[in-house]
Amino acid sequence: LTRKRAIFTPIDDNLVKMYVCGPTVYDHPHIGNARSVVVYDILYRILIKLFGANHVIYVRNITDIDDKIINKAVEDGLSIAELTKKTTEYFHQDMDYLGCLRPNFEPKATDHVEDMIDIINLLLANGAAYKAADHVYFDVTKAIDYAVLSGQSFDELLDSVRIETSEGKKNPGDFVLWKPAKIEEDASAKFNSPFGIGRPGWHIECSAMSHRFLGETFDIHGGGVDLVFPHHTNEIAQSHCAFKGSEYAKTWVHNGFLTVNHEKMSKSLGNFTTVKDLINKGIRGDIARLFLLGNHYRKPLDYNDKAISDAGQMITYWYRAIESVEIKIIYDESQITDEFMSALLEDMNTHKAIKIINDYAKKIYLSTSEDIKIQYSSKLVNCARFIGLMNVSCKEWFYSQVNLDKVEQLISERALAKESKNWLLADSIRNELFDNGILIEDKADGSTTWKKKA
Known part of the structure; x- marks a missing residue:
């Protein structure tokens, strides 16, 4: 949380724990999403080399319930489970194409709603959360050094994003831990809880899943720079207040944006x-x-x-x-x-x-x-x-991407064209091969060799 580079020393020399915020699976991932996965794949490989494969735990979550997913499922005429199963497969296929190793654990948010409810109950018991208008909110005034990760003041943070106003909120920056279900929403988007039927907010997901797999304090937390605020800032705040005395994540790593025309x-x-x-x-x-x-x-x-x-x-x-x-x-x-x-x-x-x-x-x-x-x-x-x-x-x-039979066929046709002195056809075949990435070379003994263009 110093916002400075530092020498990495694991909490436990025998086990390095890393958590990375994963995808929200509602569609095909774009290459900006992929950059984050590739970056932390490199970090995972480095940690394995330094500490050994059996001494590194890498957790990357999957968010399989949120507004975008609910809306996309309605748009496509699918259940939420059908959509997220399909889009999770898209994600895995794309990351395999990019050569990324799979994490040790890949928890889905919907499998850990009970863990989220447990943390919300802790926050209510500790006075860091409150109920209002069928919601449960986190009270940001209860967090010590709320803005420390961003390096900005509290007011600067609130000015940097659109803050939703809502009935019953004590402070503009308070964020949702639990939200009530809407009548029109699919049944699979609704979960029972002591606070009413609804679903968890976004930020509580990662606190719950990291706690489940890595404990109260772990070594490294990664994600895109766009997650510094509000997501990671809110993770820190709620985790500190739920688990008194915990450091949550010791080291934070954020990758930059992928841009188009900057x-x-x-x-x-x-x-x-x-x-x-x-x-x-x-x-x-x-x-x-x-x-x-x-x-x-x-x-x-x-x-x-x-x-x-x-x-x-x-x-x-x-x-x-x-x-x-x-x-x-x-x-x-x-x-x-x-x-x-x-x-x-x-x-x-x-x-x-x-x-x-x-x-x-x-x-x-x-x-x-x-x-x-x-x-x-x-x-x-x-x-x-x-x-x-x-x-x-x-x-x-x-x-591997060359049709070998086709290349050999064209070279044979060109040889026949040369034999019959049909130079126009021979040149046409040479040009066709060149346009398809193949360079040919006629040898002194009359044979022809070829290679793929560099």
Whole structure:
């Protein structure tokens, strides 16, 4: 909560606990949502390397009940359960495409409503919450240092967002812990509680699920920078008041926005591109992942076609560098270099780490020694794999999206055209292959070889 970088020391040397705010599953995730998942996937990989896979617990929740979900279910003519089952599958498919590891636990909000009710009861008993007009509200005046995470004053925070006025609220900044059900809402959006039939507010979800899986105090809490206020600020406030003396999360990590023309990508602005859009365009997961890691995680990252193209060219450059010695590469974590890890341990500086990998590729291209090529190819591949890249062979990278039979057929047709001196057809076939990413080379012995364009 100091808003400064600090050396990370776990509460328990034998077990690192991390909680990250996950998706609200009402539609296909856009690539701005994906950036957060990829960023914390890198942090998870770093923690596993430092402490061991059996000594890290990573929890990422799924919000499967809120106004957007209720409205989308009505719009699509589905039950809430049907919609969220489908959209959760979309999310998993998209994150698999991006090469993200699954968390250890992925609790759904609807499975933990009783845990939320328990915390609300604690807050009522501690005098930090109150009932009004069939709602339960958190009283922000009961929180010590309410605005500490944002670094702003209380009044500045309230001025920065739209505060909903509601009958019975004691203070403008008080937020909902429990809201009453609406008559027209689906039965699956209604839960029994001591406060009446309704459903929990957004902020109480993460306090309840993190407490269930990680306890009152844990090491790391992550999410997008847009969650600093109100979501994370309110999580801290209610958790401190529910569990007296708890620190809640020791270290906070927030990733920057993905932008389009330097404006935040969001569904409300209509300037978004979904992960599915990238898949449908034939953009490989590694290319999208490399793009998302291309800037420091705390800085904004601007999305455009050129940025995606640049990422594709870079990773193809890496594959082309190692191609001639691929069968001799040493695949072992010992090949992950100190300078590469130092970059990642320097506040997850993936931009610097990627530059180091690219420097290895340059050294391979410049060297005429096979031993040097093998040495740097081994470093390159193992470092790239550590951040979730280059998990396929060169052959698969260059040719998996190529219809091999079609290429061979066209080359045979071109050979026949040349034999009959139909140069116009031969050139037309060469151009067709080129337009489909295939370069051909006629050898002195009359044979023709081909390769995929870099």
